[in-house]
Amino acid sequence: MSDNALEKVPTGINGFDPIALGGLPRGRCTLVTGSTGTGKTLFAMEYLARGLAEYGQPGVFVTFEESPADLRRNASSLGFPVEQWEREGRWTFLDASFESTQETLTAGHYNYAALVSRIGNAVRATNAARVCIDSIGAILARYPNVTSVRTELFRFVTHLKELGVTSVVTAERLREYDGVSHLGVEEFVLDNVVILRNVLQGERRRRTVEIVKFRGAPHRTGEWLFTIDPVEGMVIIPLAFLR
Amino acid sequence: MSDNALEKVPTGINGFDPIALGGLPRGRCTLVTGSTGTGKTLFAMEYLARGLAEYGQPGVFVTFEESPADLRRNASSLGFPVEQWEREGRWTFLDASFESTQETLTAGHYNYAALVSRIGNAVRATNAARVCIDSIGAILARYPNVTSVRTELFRFVTHLKELGVTSVVTAERLREYDGVSHLGVEEFVLDNVVILRNVLQGERRRRTVEIVKFRGAPHRTGEWLFTIDPVEGMVIIPLAFLR
Amino acid sequence: MSDNALEKVPTGINGFDPIALGGLPRGRCTLVTGSTGTGKTLFAMEYLARGLAEYGQPGVFVTFEESPADLRRNASSLGFPVEQWEREGRWTFLDASFESTQETLTAGHYNYAALVSRIGNAVRATNAARVCIDSIGAILARYPNVTSVRTELFRFVTHLKELGVTSVVTAERLREYDGVSHLGVEEFVLDNVVILRNVLQGERRRRTVEIVKFRGAPHRTGEWLFTIDPVEGMVIIPLAFLR
Amino acid sequence: MSDNALEKVPTGINGFDPIALGGLPRGRCTLVTGSTGTGKTLFAMEYLARGLAEYGQPGVFVTFEESPADLRRNASSLGFPVEQWEREGRWTFLDASFESTQETLTAGHYNYAALVSRIGNAVRATNAARVCIDSIGAILARYPNVTSVRTELFRFVTHLKELGVTSVVTAERLREYDGVSHLGVEEFVLDNVVILRNVLQGERRRRTVEIVKFRGAPHRTGEWLFTIDPVEGMVIIPLAFLR
Amino acid sequence: MSDNALEKVPTGINGFDPIALGGLPRGRCTLVTGSTGTGKTLFAMEYLARGLAEYGQPGVFVTFEESPADLRRNASSLGFPVEQWEREGRWTFLDASFESTQETLTAGHYNYAALVSRIGNAVRATNAARVCIDSIGAILARYPNVTSVRTELFRFVTHLKELGVTSVVTAERLREYDGVSHLGVEEFVLDNVVILRNVLQGERRRRTVEIVKFRGAPHRTGEWLFTIDPVEGMVIIPLAFLR
Amino acid sequence: MSDNALEKVPTGINGFDPIALGGLPRGRCTLVTGSTGTGKTLFAMEYLARGLAEYGQPGVFVTFEESPADLRRNASSLGFPVEQWEREGRWTFLDASFESTQETLTAGHYNYAALVSRIGNAVRATNAARVCIDSIGAILARYPNVTSVRTELFRFVTHLKELGVTSVVTAERLREYDGVSHLGVEEFVLDNVVILRNVLQGERRRRTVEIVKFRGAPHRTGEWLFTIDPVEGMVIIPLAFLR
Numbered sequence A, B, C, D, E, F: 001m002s003d004n005a006l007e008k009v010p011t012g013i014n015g016f017d018p019i020a021l022g023g024l025p026r027g028r029c030t031l032v033t034g035s036t037g038t039g040k041t042l043f044a045m046e047y048l049a050r051g052l053a054e055y056g057q058p059g060v061f062v063t064f065e066e067s068p069a070d071l072r073r074n075a076s077s078l079g080f081p082v083e084q085w086e087r088e089g090r091w092t093f094l095d096a097s098f099e100s101t102q103e104t105l106t107a108g109h110y111n112y113a114a115l116v117s118r119i120g121n122a123v124r125a126t127n128a129a130r131v132c133i134d135s136i137g138a139i140l141a142r143y144p145n146v147t148s149v150r151t152e153l154f155r156f157v158t159h160l161k162e163l164g165v166t167s168v169v170t171a172e173r174l175r176e177y178d179g180v181s182h183l184g185v186e187e188f189v190l191d192n193v194v195i196l197r198n199v200l201q202g203e204r205r206r207r208t209v210e211i212v213k214f215r216g217a218p219h220r221t222g223e224w225l226f227t228i229d230p231v232e233g234m235v236i237i238p239l240a241f242l243r
């Protein structure tokens, strides 16, 4: 690997960075995709909170369908003093739900411009190095066809990258092993793709995380088991424990 | 788990609360989804009736396709004195079927406003802590595309949460293990997801319940066997009996 | 089970009522669904004919795609004196095929009103306790989208229930184990669902009947083998014979 | 079985009538469905030719996509003197292909009226007892949606039955074991359904015939092996030979 | 088999004619269908080239997406002096690609008339007995719906047959064992159907050819292995070598 | 194989050219298709970079969704001095993303003309022998239906071939073994098809490359294992190592 190798930003998530050979590619946008309840919001939350707690990097959390109040409580149940960080100006919740934005929804069109400029303002005000968008599915659902989704998502990601931050974008998928993303387009536009799975085996559930793609950067491949601990959050099980 | 952990509301359903590590997340909305005859209406009914019988919490039952008369009879066959509770002003049926509401159905649009305000009135009049909506599928079916379903369902759930109640919303799905919800959207919008299944094994049926997601709260995972007893209603079989 | 338990109407079909724990729920509407040749029309016919022969209950048979003449012959080949019952005013065929009704079919719309009032008249004239609609698929096929099917089917069923009769509605499905009904909507609207199957096993066919749902009433679950006998009609095989 | 049992018309096809417990239901319309090359046209042809050769019943063959010249040659290769029968006025080919009819095809609509009256004339002129329509798929393909297919097919079949003939209608399907008919509608409208299959087993093909439904009449069930012999045509293998 | 049996035209392809019991049915049109890279173009090319080299029959090759220059080179790599034959007026390439025809493509419509008359002229000028159309998929793709595809394809094939030639028409399919043709219509319209397959078994590919249908003519059934040799072209492996 | 055999252009990719029996067919266009993260961009990049490094052939890289800056860094991490080559005028990045082109996107239409002429200019200025388009999916997504995709893609490929270059076009697919390309059309239009796969086996990933089609040219068949090395890039594992 030459010196030009892409730098990585450590997530701080228990056991994830070794698999990612350092963390998420710096300055780029990573898609975290999974079906309901696989832990996407938890991943995004921990990425931001551990970035602040362990690496001192401020962050912006853009939420579409969970209220900042709910997210604050979730974070604090994991021991993260999010409210304090908010007061210190190092953490910003950006509530992008329809209700809060009062936005008029013209049929089949969504004006990213306003969202992008709100995110830009929040990033500058917070001096943020990390941004989470949870979830992009709520935006994409407003587009009438896949054609415009691809173009618009590309635009959106380009703007995120221009802000200089390393971002996590969550997106939903309906099945565990059938395709990667809901619309089959997100995965092609984004630079990096991480899949969270929660598969029924017999009557038990088995959680795994997999890095499917890092554009221009190495990473470990395959599925890795993890659990969700009420105190520790995501805990990826080191291979040594498995065999 | 810190003190900030999300509180739980016990359902009183036989054997369910231990799996839910206490019950349904307080003040939020839980999706109960399953194919035909899996027991969604029974779950909703028991959640409300046991809330009153065992915890003294009044409730509102919003029904779309079963008449209050039918539901009263079902409840009473399980030993719940619903009619008496209605007289006492502690239980309210809200008949939201098309017939009863006389509503003019403009093509592809459904005015939630009227429904939301009727539910609000019923909640206040009954001083309700619990609300059931059975089933959301009847509403969602009136939307022409998934885009508006997502936005409108989000709005509807937001209004429910503003009422301060802990609610159960039922929704249908067509297959046991393929996807979670009918439209593939409900599961992303709702905070919590419970799946009921009724699977053919050889020539017999096997009923299971599974908590797929509680946003920001722990729960036990995997499928749990249950039976439907004419006297006891849903009875989840404790693990100890299984092996 | 309390005294409030839903009453059942015995079908008289060989071996069915024990599985149904008495029969079909009184005053309600039961969906009998199955692929081609599974015996839906036979079930409907026997339900009506045995209701008259064994329980003295008059009936109305609404037919969409088989002529009354053909049905009369089928019934008489099973030993039911349908023609005599017709003369006695205790059995009425209502021919709802497009030809006979001369109805003008406006694109994508079907006027249930006329059908409903014809059924009402027939029920009153015959003093009917039982009604069969064979098959609803012929009506539903005229609707352009699933949205209106759901609303209209609900309306239709509501009207049937207002007539005070216990009815059987047949509907088609394309595959034996994939989904319950053709449009995936009938099963959610109807109170009770019975599935007839005719599955290829190796090169032989195996017929089964299963009660999937009785709203608010108990029933036995799983698939039960049956044969079709030219003299006896449907004969469900008692479990004792099976093992 | 009472005296009222539906009469059967023997097909004369080698080994088919015993399975059909006599033949095809008299005065009705039987759907013969199968994927490409399963022998639908051969079945139709033999049904008509053997009807004339063995039972002296004149017939009308309505063809949509094979020319009468081609069919004549096929028939004569099986030893049937079709050309002679045509000269004697006991066999009529009705060429219903688009070219020959010169018909103007209005978008999405097909005027059955002309076809029906041409068939009626041919039946009367030939004094036909048997009619084959090969294949209905060519007509149905002209309808824009399944809704109108169902209504129109029903009308068409009703007219065929009014002519007093016993008819065979062929239709295509795309897969061997997935669904019965191409549009999933033909099978519900027609009184009787016969499926021809040609399944790959390893690298060999295995041909079977199955009667799926005879409305109001008994028949043997399951799949029966057959071969196509250049001299004998379809030859269904008697069960005795199989085990 | 009577004297009226359909005559066959030998293809000359290594090992194919024994399976076809002589070759392709004379004066008719055979569909050769397969997924990408299965050898459709090679089959068409060899059918024409061997027809000239071994049976002295001139031919016309209609190409839609490969240029005559490319095809000439392919043929010559197999040792066929196509350029010489072209100079002798016994082989004609008809370039029907959009570029070369300069045709204005009206939305959703394709004027076969011009193509048909060009083919007719080429056939007469070359005195051709054999014609290949590679591939029909390029034409069919221009039709907006399956309805018109069926009608137009039928017309096109009828015109080909009127020219008195024995033709091969190639068409694409997406999967090896799921359905026969891309649109599910080609196989019903054409008289004869040959499938080429290229199936992954473990990590190796296995090529097979199968005759699915010859209308009114016998043929051997099932899949036959073949290889593609840079000198010999398609070589079907005789059964004797297989076991 | 005659002297007329199609010439091959070596890719220089570790172990690929032996499988391709020399390399990619000269002067033609090869489709490289695979799901997310299979290495399509890496293949394209290496094809161009090794062409310059090992064979002295200048190249043009047309990128739609990765920025030239990102690609430069990826290339340099593999040890390719792309920036130097750019300065020497032997490598050109053509940024065809929507942002950079400022193009007005008329609904459902994309003007290839501009793109084609930009590519032509770049090829002439660079004196390029090799061109990569990464990925065509970004263009095809702008077309409203498959019909126009096929026609337009054919036009585009024809223009590429007229430039005299040997090109690689990448395209996405959603599943590993289901179909070849995303729209099911690319594979039919392009002369050559290479598939990259990344399949989950148990919890590990297994990368393979397969040549599915070279029009008119031999190649080895089946899947070949490869790894992606941070220094060497793609490394196809020679068969000798496998057994």
Ligand SMILES: Nc1ncnc2c1ncn2[C@@H]1O[C@H](COP(=O)(O)OP(=O)(O)O)[C@@H](O)[C@H]1O
Pocket: A034, A035, A036, A037, A038, A039, A040, A041, A042, A043, A074, A077, A078, A228, A229, A230, A231, B212, B213, B214, B215, B216, B217, B218, B219
């Ligand atoms: N604070 C918490 N304590 C314990 N478990 C939690 C907590 N937050 C989330 N979980 C667990 O993680 C699961 C997934 O949560 P979430 O990140 O919301 O999923 P997604 O966003 O993918 O739908 C929940 O179902 C729950 O079991």
Ligand SMILES: Nc1ncnc2c1ncn2[C@@H]1O[C@H](COP(=O)(O)OP(=O)(O)O)[C@@H](O)[C@H]1O
Pocket: B034, B035, B036, B037, B038, B039, B040, B041, B042, B043, B074, B077, B078, B228, B229, B230, B231, C212, C213, C214, C215, C216, C217, C218, C219
């Ligand atoms: N009161 C009751 N007594 C006995 N069994 C019941 C009773 N109510 C419901 N059941 C059983 O529960 C099943 C599911 O009922 P229901 O809750 O209506 O399902 P869903 O709403 O999911 O369609 C019924 O088919 C029946 O077997």
Ligand SMILES: Nc1ncnc2c1ncn2[C@@H]1O[C@H](COP(=O)(O)OP(=O)(O)O)[C@@H](O)[C@H]1O
Pocket: C034, C035, C036, C037, C038, C039, C040, C041, C042, C043, C074, C077, C078, C228, C229, C230, C231, D212, D213, D214, D215, D216, D217, D218, D219
């Ligand atoms: N009168 C009868 N005698 C014998 N068998 C019958 C009779 N009526 C129906 N059957 C058998 O029952 C099968 C199913 O008939 P039907 O009720 O018409 O099915 P469906 O309405 O589900 O299409 C027929 O295929 C036939 O085998």
Ligand SMILES: Nc1ncnc2c1ncn2[C@@H]1O[C@H](COP(=O)(O)OP(=O)(O)O)[C@@H](O)[C@H]1O
Pocket: D034, D035, D036, D037, D038, D039, D040, D041, D042, D043, D074, D077, D078, D228, D229, D230, D231, E212, E213, E214, E215, E216, E217, E218, E219
């Ligand atoms: N006259 C014949 N001689 C020998 N085999 C025949 C003859 N006619 C048909 N066949 C065989 O029967 C198969 C099916 O023919 P056909 O009835 O045209 O099928 P379908 O109408 O279902 O497409 C043909 O592929 C051929 O193998």
Ligand SMILES: Nc1ncnc2c1ncn2[C@@H]1O[C@H](COP(=O)(O)OP(=O)(O)O)[C@@H](O)[C@H]1O
Pocket: E034, E035, E036, E037, E038, E039, E040, E041, E042, E043, E074, E077, E078, E228, E229, E230, E231, F212, F213, F214, F215, F216, F217, F218, F219
């Ligand atoms: N001249 C040739 N020499 C060697 N192999 C060839 C030649 N022509 C074709 N092939 C082989 O045949 C395969 C299929 O070619 P082709 O007929 O173009 O397929 P299709 O038209 O079905 O897409 C190619 O992938 C190649 O492996």
Ligand SMILES: Nc1ncnc2c1ncn2[C@@H]1O[C@H](COP(=O)(O)OP(=O)(O)O)[C@@H](O)[C@H]1O
Pocket: A212, A213, A214, A215, A216, A217, A218, A219, F034, F035, F036, F037, F038, F039, F040, F041, F042, F043, F074, F077, F078, F228, F229, F230, F231
């Ligand atoms: N420079 C590099 N160093 C190490 N690994 C790389 C490098 N570039 C790509 N990879 C690996 O190759 C995989 C596929 O990359 P890419 O070519 O972008 O895939 P695709 O274009 O098919 O989506 C990445 O997930 C990464 O694992």
Ligand SMILES: [Mg+2]
Pocket: A040, A041, A042, A134
């Ligand atoms: Mg989430």
Ligand SMILES: [Mg+2]
Pocket: B040, B041, B042, B134
């Ligand atoms: Mg219910």
Ligand SMILES: [Mg+2]
Pocket: C040, C041, C042, C134
């Ligand atoms: Mg029926």
Ligand SMILES: [Mg+2]
Pocket: D040, D041, D042, D134
């Ligand atoms: Mg045929």
Ligand SMILES: [Mg+2]
Pocket: E040, E041, E042, E134
């Ligand atoms: Mg080809």
Ligand SMILES: [Mg+2]
Pocket: F040, F041, F042, F134
């Ligand atoms: Mg790429």
